[in-house]
Amino acid sequence: MNIKVYLMPFFLFVFSFLLSGQGEIEDEQKIIFRNENTFSASIATNGFALNYRYGKHINAYRKFIYDFDLAYIKHSKENRGPTPGSQRGFVYGKLNHFFAAGRGWLT
Structure with a gap:
């Protein structure tokens, strides 16, 4: 048999303990805006679309978002x-x- 068939799972198992997928992230100051506005437009092969989104922060962890769409479909x-x-x-x-x-x- 081919030796690679046996060595590959062995190395994956041994070196998987050395990897760390999660770690401490530096604490950054977050900037919170009172309101946010987003406009978007998209073009597809069968039409186009326009989107407007308005977000209003209730507190530091929650916000309320209104979303309006208009699309033309062929x-x-x-x-x-x-x-x-x-x-x-x-x-x-x-x-x-x-x-x-x-x-x-959305809330």
Whole structure:
């Protein structure tokens, strides 16, 4: 048999006691803001999305977060094709626009 098959588990077992995954982290002063605002935008192959998040600190360990989303989602069967005599293309299979709106809050 191959000697590596036996030596690898042995070395992993022996040297695993020398490793330490957790240790003391230096105490750093944390800066706490009263309020926080976050804006984000994302683009995907089937649409785009905008997000706004507002956070309000209740005390040093808890905060209350409001979250608002707005997304435009394109159907997968939509297909843009050329229109004769026009620069704009025609979207085959398009019935309507779909905008998804969402809200939420976290504590």
